[in-house]
Each structure stands twice: as C-alpha cells, then as structure tokens.
Amino acid sequence: MKKFVAILLGCMLVAGVSANAQAKKSSKSSAKKTTKTVKKASKQEVDIKKGTYFVNANLTNIGFNALKIGPSGGKSSVTRFGFQGNGGYAIEDNLAITGGIGFQYAKLEDTKIMAIDLTAGVRYYFVPKWFCAANLGFAHMKVSGMGNMQNMAGGLTDDDDDQGGGGMPGDLGDSVKGHNLSLGLGVGYSHWLSKKIAIEPSLGYSISLASKMAGQKVSMNGLSLNVGITVLL
Numbered sequence: 001m002k003k004f005v006a007i008l009l010g011c012m013l014v015a016g017v018s019a020n021a022q023a024k025k026s027s028k029s030s031a032k033k034t035t036k037t038v039k040k041a042s043k044q045e046v047d048i049k050k051g052t053y054f055v056n057a058n059l060t061n062i063g064f065n066a067l068k069i070g071p072s073g074g075k076s077s078v079t080r081f082g083f084q085g086n087g088g089y090a091i092e093d094n095l096a097i098t099g100g101i102g103f104q105y106a107k108l109e110d111t112k113i114m115a116i117d118l119t120a121g122v123r124y125y126f127v128p129k130w131f132c133a134a135n136l137g138f139a140h141m142k143v144s145g146m147g148n149m150q151n152m153a154g155g156l157t158d159d160d161d162d163q164g165g166g167g168m169p170g171d172l173g174d175s176v177k178g179h180n181l182s183l184g185l186g187v188g189y190s191h192w193l194s195k196k197i198a199i200e201p202s203l204g205y206s207i208s209l210a211s212k213m214a215g216q217k218v219s220m221n222g223l224s225l226n227v228g229i230t231v232l233l
Helices: 002-044 147-152 158-162
Strands: 053-069 075-092 095-108 111-127 130-144 176-189 197-213 216-232
Touching: 053 095, 053 197, 075 111, 075 216, 095 130, 111 176, 130 197, 176 216
Parallel strands: none
Antiparallel strands: 053 075, 053 216, 075 095, 095 111, 111 130, 130 176, 176 197, 197 216
C-alpha cells in the first residue's frame, strides 16, 4: 500500500512539473505572436506626432513639362529632372512645415537650363499612408543655347526686337540668367519600411507665378513624378 501511494505521488509530481513547463512555453509563444503582430502593425501605419523632425531626399521631376516662351510664343515639351533635399517639423499631429533646397536640370533640344531652387511649404497626412503637400519655390536659373527658344518665340531676330517685336535679346549663343517663382501642389504615398524609414513616391503639379528669362516671360507648368526617402529623427 505504501509503495502504491509513493508511486501515485511520484506520478502526480511529474505531471505537475510537465504541465507547468507546458504553460510557460505556451505563454512565451503567445507573447512572441503578440510582439510580431505589434511590429507588423507598426510597419503598416506610422503616425507623425507633434514635435517630430524628419528629413527627406527626392529624385524629382521625372517626366515632361509644358514650356511657353514669350508673350506670344509657342509651346513645347521639355525633359527635366532634379534632386531635392528637405527637412520638416510636425507642428501638430500629421501636419508639418517643410523647407528644402534642390538642383534642377532641363533640356529642350540644344537649350539647357540649370537651376538652384529654395522651397517652403506644408505637408499633411490625411490618412496614415497618404499625404498632400503645397509649397512656394524660388529658382535662380542659368540658360545656355537660347537659339531654340528664339525660334519658339516666333523666329524673331534682334532687328525685330528693336522694332518692338518681342524677340529674345542679345547674343543667343551666350548664357543668360533668369528666375522662377512657382506654386507646387502634390499628393504622395508613404510605404513604411520601419517606424523610422519610408519610401515615398509622389505626383506633383507646378504653376509658374512670376518668371523671366532674358527679359522674356517664361512659364513652366506641368506634372512631375518624384521618388523619395523620408527618415524620422
């Protein structure tokens, strides 16, 4: 009888130890699943909280833009691209002010345009992964190969300009300087790779507000495709 009781107690003891070990294992497994779920959710949605700083680098203007030269000039398409570096600060949850500096390059046949631009604007995340943006930009431009632009402006010569025809002044083979004040509007998508880093494709539209080149009004309006990387600090 004593042996039977001892064996029974021993079996109960082994069963209790086994059950306790199984409970611990199950608890750890559940905790790991919960952690993975939280991490997965954090990758899907990242809120930009008030007080957050971020930096952004963009490959910009991958596309074509309408170009109009002179008061009665023609229209054409110009290929342009550039690089833009931005910084931002969230003044409210999901609302940030931004500022940046960039380099732009454009080419129309033999005419080349290089510009350094400064921008200031706002960005708003209206849903966790989507944002809209607006900014004002000022660009200082250098243009070489003005002959094609003269042809677009109506094929006027310097003599025509002396008679008030509105042609491009000066030696068209020389480089000239200009400026462009523009309004930019855009919408983009944030694909968060982690809580700090996102890839952001966006589509923008720029509107020239006040632009001159070699004494002529220039309008560069059009769509641009941008691809960037944003890092939260």
